[in-house]
Amino acid sequence: MPVYEYVCQECGDRFERLVGYAEADGVACERCGSSDVRRLVSLIAAPRPARPSEGCGCGGTCSCGAH
Numbered sequence: 001m002p003v004y005e006y007v008c009q010e011c012g013d014r015f016e017r018l019v020g021y022a023e024a025d026g027v028a029c030e031r032c033g034s035s036d037v038r039r040l041v042s043l044i045a046a047p048r049p050a051r052p053s054e055g056c057g058c059g060g061t062c063s064c065g066a067h
Contacts, residue, residue, distance in 0.1 A: 005042045010034040 002021070007014045008029035015030045028035045 003042075005040040006037045007040055008032060008034055009036040009038060014040075 001018050002024075003016050003018050004024050004027070005014065005016050006027055006029075008031065011029060011032045011034065013029055013031040017027050017030075019027060024039060026035075027037055027039075029037055
């Protein structure tokens with residue numbers, strides 16, 4: 001399940017909630033209970049392959065794309 005970030009339109013509180021995609025739009029504010037919340041666009045972190053200068057240690061025989 002993804003973590004979504006929200007801001008309440010009533011009290012301005014910002015909060016995160018771990019919910020399934022189907023429930024993502026039915027969240028209420030944790031502080032005031034209002035259902036007038038807006039889901040925010042959040043950045044995600046994705047792993048990236050190691051660069052050769054970082055030394056992935058595979059000796060160039062893997063398919064990590066760093067070579």
